[in-house]
Each structure stands twice: as structure tokens, then as C-alpha cells.
Amino acid sequence: MSEQKPTVAIGLLSGCFGCLMSFLDLADDLAEVFNLIEFRRCPFNDVRELEHVTVGMLEGALSTDHDMKLAKEMREKCDVLVSLGTCPSYGGIPGMRNFQDSKTICEDVYGRRVPDDEELPQLLPAVVTLASVVKVDYFIRGCPPTTEKIKETLVAILEGKKVPEKTRNLCVECPRTKESILTPRRGFLTQGVRSVMELDEIDPTRCFLEQGVVCMGLVTVEGCNARCLGDNMPCRGCMGPVPGVPSQGNKLIDAVATLIPSGALMFFEDSVGIAFRYTHAADESMRK
Amino acid sequence: MEKLKISPVSRIEGEGQITIYVDDNGNIERARFQMLEFRGFEEFLKQRPIWEMPLITSKICGICPIPHHLAAVKAAEAALGVSEIPPLAIKLRKLLLDGGSIQDHALHFIYLAFPDFVFDASEVKPEKRSVIGLFKDYPDLVKKGIFLRKFGVTLAEAVGGHSIYPTTAIPGGMSRPIDEQKRTQLLDMLDEALQYAEETAKLAWKATVGLSKKYPANFSSKFMGLSRDGNCAHYDGSIVVIDEAGKVNSRFEADDYEVYIEESVERDSWGKFPFLKKQGVRDGVYRVGPMARLNIAESINGESATKWLAKYKELAGKKPNQHLFSYHLARCIELVSHLEAVGQVLQDQNITGKEVRTPVQRAAGEGVGAVEAPRGTLIHHYRCNDKGVVEYANLIVPTTHNNFALNASLAEVAEEVVKDGKLDDRGTQRMEMAVRAYDPCLSCATHAWTPDKKNGAQIKIVRTSEQEEMR
Numbered sequence: 096m097s098e099q100k101p102t103v104a105i106g107l108l109s110g111c112f113g114c115l116m117s118f119l120d121l122a123d124d125l126a127e128v129f130n131l132i133e134f135r136r137c138p139f140n141d142v143r144e145l146e147h148v149t150v151g152m153l154e155g156a157l158s159t160d161h162d163m164k165l166a167k168e169m170r171e172k173c174d175v176l177v178s179l180g181t182c183p184s185y186g187g188i189p190g191m192r193n194f195q196d197s198k199t200i201c202e203d204v205y206g207r208r209v210p211d212d213e214e215l216p217q218l219l220p221a222v223v224t225l226a227s228v229v230k231v232d233y234f235i236r237g238c239p240p241t242t243e244k245i246k247e248t249l250v251a252i253l254e255g256k257k258v259p260e261k262t263r264n265l266c267v268e269c270p271r272t273k274e275s276i277l278t279p280r281r282g283f284l285t286q287g288v289r290s291v292m293e294l295d296e297i298d299p300t301r302c303f304l305e306q307g308v309v310c311m312g313l314v315t316v317e318g319c320n321a322r323c324l325g326d327n328m329p330c331r332g333c334m335g336p337v338p339g340v341p342s343q344g345n346k347l348i349d350a351v352a353t354l355i356p357s358g359a360l361m362f363f364e365d366s367v368g369i370a371f372r373y374t375h376a377a378d379e380s381m382r383k
Numbered sequence: 384m385e386k387l388k389i390s391p392v393s394r395i396e397g398e399g400q401i402t403i404y405v406d407d408n409g410n411i412e413r414a415r416f417q418m419l420e421f422r423g424f425e426e427f428l429k430q431r432p433i434w435e436m437p438l439i440t441s442k443i444c445g446i447c448p449i450p451h452h453l454a455a456v457k458a459a460e461a462a463l464g465v466s467e468i469p470p471l472a473i474k475l476r477k478l479l480l481d482g483g484s485i486q487d488h489a490l491h492f493i494y495l496a497f498p499d500f501v502f503d504a505s506e507v508k509p510e511k512r513s514v515i516g517l518f519k520d521y522p523d524l525v526k527k528g529i530f531l532r533k534f535g536v537t538l539a540e541a542v543g544g545h546s547i548y549p550t551t552a553i554p555g556g557m558s559r560p561i562d563e564q565k566r567t568q569l570l571d572m573l574d575e576a577l578q579y580a581e582e583t584a585k586l587a588w589k590a591t592v593g594l595s596k597k598y599p600a601n602f603s604s605k606f607m608g609l610s611r612d613g614n615c616a617h618y619d620g621s622i623v624v625i626d627e628a629g630k631v632n633s634r635f636e637a638d639d640y641e642v643y644i645e646e647s648v649e650r651d652s653w654g655k656f657p658f659l660k661k662q663g664v665r666d667g668v669y670r671v672g673p674m675a676r677l678n679i680a681e682s683i684n685g686e687s688a689t690k691w692l693a694k695y696k697e698l699a700g701k702k703p704n705q706h707l708f709s710y711h712l713a714r715c716i717e718l719v720s721h722l723e724a725v726g727q728v729l730q731d732q733n734i735t736g737k738e739v740r741t742p743v744q745r746a747a748g749e750g751v752g753a754v755e756a757p758r759g760t761l762i763h764h765y766r767c768n769d770k771g772v773v774e775y776a777n778l779i780v781p782t783t784h785n786n787f788a789l790n791a792s793l794a795e796v797a798e799e800v801v802k803d804g805k806l807d808d809r810g811t812q813r814m815e816m817a818v819r820a821y822d823p824c825l826s827c828a829t830h831a832w833t834p835d836k837k838n839g840a841q842i843k844i845v846r847t848s849e850q851e852e853m854r
């Protein structure tokens with residue numbers, strides 16, 4: 096056994112373990128990975144101390160002071176830091192708590208008796224992205240990232256290479272066909288905004304926007320194989336924006352505004368909760 | 384007062400720590416399992432459309448997203464007044480739940496818990512006490528674990544789209560049927576999976592019986608779980624609570640959970656502490672999860688699982704199993720049962736039928752949905768306005784139900800392993816084994832909490848004297 100195997104540490108911030116499940120889905124390839132690298136502090140073994148490692152991966156959002164401490168410590172102790180998944184990269188779903196301030200959340204939840212033991216982590220005022228706190232070397236996007244993407248990135252890191260960046264939107268991977276959306280017309284594409292459950296038939300081959308259902312695909316970066324679209328469900332944007340687009344959410348709302356009669360926007364329930372679902376914490380335009 | 388800390392607790396799903404509070408005379412005052420994450424779901428679920436709940440709440444947990452997805456869709460259907468969905472959609476949802484539990488149970492028992500049964504922390508280094516260490520010494524076992532997970536994941540993908548974050552359950556049914564090719568692929572894998580599950584159950588039997596003798600545990604509680612006509616149920620059924628003697632304490636529909644369950648807050652935990660209202664804090668402690676389900680069940684799906692259930696029941700005589708390590712055995716018996724159930728359903732060619740949904744319109748309403756997640760009873764509760772926008776959300780997750788019990792078990796182990804105010808490597812492992820038996824899911828437990836403002840219910844503050852008595 097070689098002594099020089101690259102070492103890997105994994106830290107869990109306020110997340111859900113989903114990215115690590117995607118890693119475990121390597122299944123039969125796990126043996127190969129176990130041979131290539133050596134795990135130090137990670138949720139799969141009993142190592143508690145964070146020693147210096149080659150690669151550090153962080154999953155979850157930065158939501159508490161404990162998360163913040165772990166993120167900084169990890170940066171210090173690793174050569175290459177990976178932001179694993181959409182949470183550390185954009186705030187992800189936990190970033191939706193930024194709709195309210197943390198004090199309101201605590202009081203709503205616990206009343207006047209907010210738990211205050213010194214062992215408990217304290218909430219940050221808002222969820223922030225990892226890159227806003229420390230330097231990040233690699234981003235693996237997606238909620239969850241695909242198993243292939245995790246493997247590809249790990250291999251690239253070990254070989255000291257860059258991972259080619261995806262630059263197009265999800266429509267290029269989507270199996271559905273567009274027709275009326277591409278035809279010049281004076282009228283609007285659809286009369287209103289509907290939810291999938293309300294459709295008489297969910298057409299599995301036609302663009303969701305043409306069926307009156309909001310799909311985030313056109314403002315979301317490619318790379319997930321359009322899994323949801325294949326399952327007859329619209330995209331919710333978990334991969335984050337196309338590079339160069341500062342606000343995935345605003346871009347979506349703009350797009351929808353051009354497709355439906357302007358008054359119908361009023362009937363687009365919870366446009367912010369859909370358009371900014373995964374990027375609220377990263378979006379400058381959402382700062383209070 | 385002194386504190387002993389194990390941080391982070393290893394081989395569990397999420398970032399948590401154990402704090403043992405030791406008084407000046409060296410006595411254990413209490414032990415706490417504390418979660419170090421915070422997310423706050425119930426707050427930001429408000430203002431979102433109710434049909435988005437299955438898509439957002441599945442993100443509470445990457446390990447058990449499927450029960451969240453399904454509890455949410457059931458609660459949404461109840462709120463939107465959907466009284467009936469196509470029977471095929473129900474069958475598919477049950478399959479989806481089976482797939483999730485298969486991969487979850489295999490992950491927990493083989494990847495996370497099993498290293499404890501073969502690697503003693505006083506002898507084996509921390510790096511080795513892992514699935515990677517297992518892979519070196521017990522490659523066959525790990526390969527079986529990988530295969531069982533793969534079966535669960537393949538099944539979950541066939542029905543739910545993703546296995547991590549399914550998307551296909553929508554109010555009114557499923558967004559798409561499953562295809563024939565997947566059905567045959569799964570049937571081809573089934574025999575091998577069943578064989579491995581059977582072997583896993585045997586291993587769990589050995590481990591459970593051995594460990595329970597070696598490390599007796601006195602903590603006992605009531606148990607809660609879903610049951611349909613006495614059968615162990617996961618997707619539907621009534622909530623049943625049995626007492627320490629195994630007698631039915633209460634039986635209610637999920638809609639009435641607030642009548643039976645109350646939650647308390649303690650200052651040293653972000654997680655709340657539910658208990659049975661009628662019995663109060665002291666006597667109202669209950670547990671959920673595989674051990675609870677099998678203690679409650681009179682029957683279970685599958686021929687082999689039925690035999691296993693009988694053996695399981697004999698373990699504790701006529702009473703419910705109380706030893707925390709029985710969780711492992713119960714988990715693996717369920718693994719067998721899920722696979723047998725899946726086999727029966729997949730044999731039926733009609734499972735690939737196309738009638739999987741009925742359209743649903745937005746409407747005002749309120750609804751509760753309960754399912755059995757791998758770790759226990761999961762309850763989602765929503766109220767929405769006529770635009771379908773959620774105004775109130777409350778979720779009670781399995782790890783929270785077990786909060787009192789887990790801390791009580793920890794205190795019990797601490798009494799035994801903390802010597803002169805110190806904890807050695809094996810003692811630390813024993814503490815962690817207690818945590819792992821419950822298979823807590825921190826992602827779920829830290830989604831945050833909302834008090835019941837609707838009924839103006841008061842949060843009960845537990846005083847230290849009561850805590851003392853509970854221990």
C-alpha cells in the first residue's frame with residue numbers, strides 16, 4: 096500500500112447528506128475510489144480530528160456559527176477545497192430561510208424560551224455562500240450533483256486538471272420539443288400559469304412553458320441530464336444559473352413576463368419561491 | 384459542573400455531538416444528543432404553493448427524501464380535498480417507499496452500524512472503523528450491502544425519478560407510470576437481493592442477541608407506529624400506540640395527532656421533545672422506528688418476514704422488545720419484508736398501466752399526511768388558502784419522536800462507561816452505538832419547528848426535576 100495516497104476529508108454543514116448519498120451511488124465503483132484515496136475525517140469513519148488533507152469537501156449551507164467555524168478550519172487544513180452541491184455554492188434550499196431574519200424564525204419557533212445552552216450553535220443572521228467566506232477551488236453543482244459529476248471532479252482534482260465548465264442552459268439536454276415558443280407571433284404563448292397537477296394531461300413530449308407550467312430549465316445551467324423533465328416534471332433550477340447570469344431568479348421572472356399576458360403574472364403564485372428557490376442566498380438582488 | 388463531549392458523533396447522518404453533563408461529585412446529571420445544524424423549513428414553507436411541498440420537503444433529507452415526498456403529497460391531497468386517486472398510483476407510491484427503505488436500511492446496518500460489531504475502538508484505529516475498513520476485512524458483506532442499496536435505488540428511480548429527491552408524486556397521483564423494462568430489470572435482481580437481505584437479517588440476529596446480553600439496557604418506553612388491521616403498514620393505516628406491556632394505549636388517525644402528541648422545549652437542544660399528552664412528560668415517552676413497528680405489528684408482509692417476526696417476538700417473551708439493539712434486528716427484518724412485498728407487486732404486469740393520476744384544482748383546505756419513514760412515523764400538516772398558498776406548516780419527524788428516549792438511553796450508557804469523570808475510546812464507541820441504534824437523521828431533525836399557533840397550544844417547559852425523574 097502506498098503511503099502517498101491523496102487524503103480526503105468531508106465536512107457537513109447545515110445540509111441533508113444528499114450529496115454524500117450521490118457519492119455512495121458510485122456503488123460498484125466505490126472499491127476503486129477507496130483504492131485511489133484515503134478518507135480522514137468524514138461521516139463514514141470515526142476520525143474526529145481534522146488533520147491536513149489533500150482534498151476537503153463541504154456539503155450543506157452555511158447557516159450557523161458552527162458551520163462558519165468548520166468552513167474556515169477546512170480551508171486552512173486542505174490543499175483543495177470543494178464546494179459539494181448547490182447548498183454551499185448558492186445557499187440552496189436552506190437559503191430560503193433568508194426570506195425572514197433569524198430572530199423572527201427563532202421566536203416563531205420557540206416562543207420566548209429560545210434554547211440557549213452554550214453547546215448549541217447560534218444561527219447566522221442569514222445563510223451565506225461558501226465562496227463569500229473562503230476561497231473555493233472547485234464547485235460541484237446540483238441538488239444533488241450527479242454521481243458522474245462527483246467522480247469526474249474527484250478524478251480531475253487528483254490529476255491536477257480543471258473540469259470543463261458547462262455554459263449552456265438546460266434546454267439543450269431536455270428531451271421535450273418546442274414549437275409555438277419558437278414561432279414568431281403577436282399573441283401570448285399561454286393565458287396563465289398553471290401547476291402540473293391541474294393539467295388534464297401532462298404532455299410528456301412538449302415543452303412545459305408551452306403547457307402553461309413554469310419551468311426553470313431555460314435559466315438553469317445544463318449538466319443534470321434533465322432528469323426531472325424526463326420524469327414529466329418541470330425543472331426547479333437546482334443546478335443554479337448559467338455562467339455569466341447574475342440572477343437566475345430575475346431572469347426567470349423576465350422570461351415568464353414575455354410569455355404570458357402581463358396581468359397573468361399576478362396569478363403566478365409564489366414567483367420568488369420558485370425563481371429564487373436555490374439561489375436566494377447567493378443573489379445580490381435579494382439582499383435586504 | 385463538568386462536560387464530556389463527543390464531537391462530532393461519527394457514522395450518523397449529519398453533524399451532531401453528545402454532551403454528558405457531570406456534576407461536581409462525578410455523577411452523571413444528564414446526557415444530550417445535540418444537533419449542530421439548523422435550516423428552518425417550516426418557516427419558509429409558508430407562502431409556497433401546496434403543490435410544491437412534495438418537491439421542497441423531499442430536500443429536508445437526502446437519506447429519507449421519499450417519506451417526506453409522500454407524507455407531503457398525502458397532506459396536500461387531504462388539504463385540496465382529493466378523496467380518491469387511481470389505485471395504481473397508490474401501488475406505485477408504496478413501491479417507492481419500499482425502495483427508499485431498502486436502500487436506507489442497507490446503508491444504515493452495513494455501512495454505518497456494522498463496523499461497531501467487528502471493530503472494537505480499544506483495538507482498532509478510527510480510520511478503519513468504517514465501511515472502508517469493512518471492505519478490506521469483509522469484502523463480501525460490503526458487496527452485498529452495495530447490491531442491496533443498488534436494488535433500492537434502482538426501484539426508487541424506476542418509480543420516483545431520482546432516488547435522492549423523487550419528483551413524481553403529485554397531488555392526484557403520479558406524474559408518469561413505470562416502464563416494463565425497469566420492471567423486468569428489477570425482477571431479475573430480486574432473488575439475489577432477497578438472498579442478501581436474508582443473510583443480513585441473520586447477521587443482525589447474531590449481533591442483536593449477543594450485544595443485548597453483553598450490554599443490558601433497562602430503559603423502557605411506549606411505542607408508536609402505523610398499522611393497518613394489525614399489519615405492519617408504511618404508506619397508510621392508523622397510528623397505534625402500545626404501552627410497556629404491549630397493550631394498545633391509543634389508536635388514532637393522523638389528522639388527530641395534535642390531540643395525542645405534545646412537544647416540550649429544553650434549553651440545551653434545538654430539537655423539541657414530543658410526548659403523549661394524556662400520560663404527560665414522565666409516562667408519555669414513546670419510541671418510533673423499526674423496533675416500534677414490529678412491536679406493534681401482529682403480521683407483516685412476506686413469508687420469510689413472517690417467520691422472522693415470530694422469532695423477533697419470542698426474544699422478549701410476550702412483551703414488546705425494549706432493548707435498543709433490537710432496532711438493528713427489526714430494521715433487517717423489515718429489509719426482508721420490503722423485498723418480499725416488492726416481489727409480489729412487480730410480478731403483476733398491470734403495474735406498468737397508464738392510469739396513474741387524476742387532475743386536481745387548487746382550493747383552500749387543511750390536511751395531515753403520515754407515513755412510516757425508515758426511522759419511524761413522519762407527519763406533515765399543512766393549511767392553504769384558496770390560491771393554494773400554504774399559510775401553516777408543521778412537520779414531526781421520527782428523530783424528534785425519539786428525542787426523549789435517545790437521551791435517556793445515552794444517560795443509561797453514560798452511567799456505565801464514564802469512570803472518574805472520564806471516557807475512554809471504547810466508552811465513546813458505546814455511547815455512539817446507542818445513538819446509532821436509533822439511526823437518528825439530523826437533516827430531518829433540524830428542519831426546525833413551529834408551535835401550534837392555530838390552537839394556541841402552549842409549549843411545555845420541562846424543569847430539571849422532571850428531567851431527573853425521567854432519567
